[in-house]
Amino acid sequence: MMRKYYFIVLAILLGIHTKGFSQIIEHFNEYDYNDEITINGAKGMQDIYIPINEDIDNLNSYVNLEFASSSVIDFNNSHISVLLADTPIETRFLKNQNQLISFKIPVKKKYIVSGFIKLTVKTNLKIGAETCEIYSEGGFWVKLTENSFFSYKILPTKKTLVEKTISYTVPDIKYVVLSEKNNIEDIKYAAYIKFYLKRVYGLDIKVKNIKEFDNSVISNAIILMPFDHLSEKITKELPNFKDKDAGLISVYRDQNKDSISLEVSQGQNIVVTGKTALGFGKAAHYLLQKHLLNSSYVDYVFVRKQAKLLDIPKRKDYEPIYFKELGAQNNVLKGIGYIQSNIAMPRSNFGSNVKKMDVKINGKYRPLADGEQGYFNLYFNDNFLSSYKLNATGNLDIEFDFDDIVMQQENNFKYEFYFVPKGGLCGTTEAKFYGQIDIVNSYFKPIGYENSSSLSFFRFPENFQSKPLTVYTDLEADDKLIAPISELIDIINPGEAGLSGFIYPAIKHASLKEIEKDLATSKIIISSNRDKFSDFFGASTFIKFKDNTVEYKSEEINPFFNVEYEKSMGFNQLFYHKEIPIMLVNVPEDYKESTLLSLVSNIREQTISNTGNVIVSDNENSYFFDLRLVNENHDKNYINYLLDDFWGKYRLFIVSVLLILGILVLVFIFQKSKESKAKIKNEN
Secondary structure, eight states: OHHHHHHHHHHHHHTOOOTTOOOEEEEGGGGTOOSSEEEESTTBEEEEEEEOOTTBOGGGOEEEEEEEEOTTSOTTTOEEEEEETTEEEEEEEOOOTTSEEEEEEEOOGGGEETTEEEEEEEEEOOBTTBOOGGGSTTOOEEEEOTTOEEEEOBOOOSSOOOOOOHHHHGGGOOEEEEOSSOOHHHHHHHHHHHHHHHHHHOOOOEEEEGGGGTTSOOOSEEEEOOGGGSOHHHHTTSOOOSSTTOEEEEEEEEEEEOTTTOOEEEEEEEEEEESSHHHHHHHHHHTTOHHHHHTOOSSEEEEOSOOOOBSSOOOOTTOOEEGGGGTOOOOOEEESEEEEEEEEOOGGGTOTTEEEEEEEEEEEEOOOOTTOEEEEEEEETTEEEEEEEOOSSOEEEEEEEEESOOOOSSOEEEEEEEEEOTTOSTTOOSOOEEEEEOTTTOEEEEEEEOOOSSOOGGGTTGGGTTSOEEEEEOSOOOGGGHHHHHHHHHHHSOSSSTTTSOBOOEEEOOOHHHHHHOOSSEEEEEESOHHHHHHHHGGGOSEEEETTEEEEOOSSSSSSEEEEOOTTOEEEEEEEETTEEEEEEEOOTTOOHHHHHHHHHGGGGOOSTTOOSEEEEOSSOEEEEOOSOSOOOOOHHHHHHHHHHHHHHHHHHHHHHHHHHHHHHHHHHHHHHHHHHHHHHHHO
């Protein structure tokens, strides 16, 4: 799909002659809509804007829509209408036993306005004899499935065909090819690129060694290695360097002639190289910039300036994060009944330890007339937060806070308008309500954080983001390191690209002395030498190794237990050392890639809050352990908030109780005084 898309873009921008183009398919998520689009309400509405190129072949272009619907809907009396450019095209009853209904709508030039097709879907749904969703809340919905798409062809132009360029080659990549012997820099760049191509282009590339292609053609590969590691066969096809410190990204067309059949095989690749370490880094960093790759309609580029990669998120605690930064859609919501929209809230944008959040929402809606009712409702991870009554002003200006937040890696904030027209939902012939949130000025603002004295995998990677992140390893720079480190980078970057781009940790070989001197970064250490780091970190670790035994220590019991263990087992533990967060990953000396990959990838399984700070893997299964204290410290702001909240709710009660206690104490003192006086008088 992506390959076709880039060829289309190339054809349009360069005027390429494109004989025999196949049909192109673009799903709606490529236009920044969800994979599945749900339309709620008895009378709901959804607008979808599809960008159209002027060179489209109208005779071979169409919109395919597939709907799934609630199983409780009366299919014989409920219908869906589809409009293009506000013109009705087709209306159908939902008469289908499998609850699926499909539309195939041809695209005509008259429906293309300002380079877009406006596709509108309207629903009119009933449940039995009911048309009022107030009696059947939640039952009225249909959704566009993932099988909905826009399919088209591009008209051929009169210019000649140009061979594939860098931008067109990237979506075809299947491999990253390294030299026979690599260093940690080669491994680092390969891991960066493997992560990036999977996250951004959906390419799950494999790692190959150049020796595997001695007798075959290299095809659909990124050949990633310094210039002096490239074969003469490759270097003689590359452009000449004028700046020795420049990086080079170049298309390389390989070919191989079979000595028996004389058949010639050909393949197209991208070479990423440099004559110096600085130039090699510039070239590798170029491959991590989508806007540069997508505009590289050339055979080669020399890179003279190295793109800077993030090693720490630019998110700052206690600062607002606006809806637009979270990818919120600037849609006008239309319909009656419940009309909803969602905003994704990746934990990486806020921090895992947010406990209280301030929310500011601005927006507009159609002012309510006499007899109409409307409400604006808010939910976080499907938990109801608050509701506001709409009025005749048509303005939304809401500010509130909510607390006791447990941030998952992916969170959902839902807002909905609920509109009941005059006379109720029954018998209303058309949707008249509309509303829109101002995504530029509406925001979430963390105002209370919880600090923990211990680390857990549930809160990774945010609990490592107070400082830049460095990955240290004493393992040999082997190909089997690439997939686990790529997976680790993927976990460090949940959700989209964050506020300013992906985070790429530094990856280094270093001695114990160098690691000890590094007080500026959070550390992930991957090692096969278990005794060395057990002594190095001393009492900070929860697991220690000696000979054939492993000692487990909890924060309450030391040692917790001591057992013999299999050398094939791997361990991943989190702890603080000199107030710096550490992840220590221990693998056997003859480790398998699957063992290390398991210790990294199973961090994702930590979906329940605070369930572990140790992972043990036997190469087939992984297990979590929690060796921390249960009680945790809260930060000053959150404690102050809790005290203020408690005082605000119960101050009258507390004052009354104290007053009563004071009166009782005075009565008691007075009574005792009288008794003492009487006793003294009797004695006299």
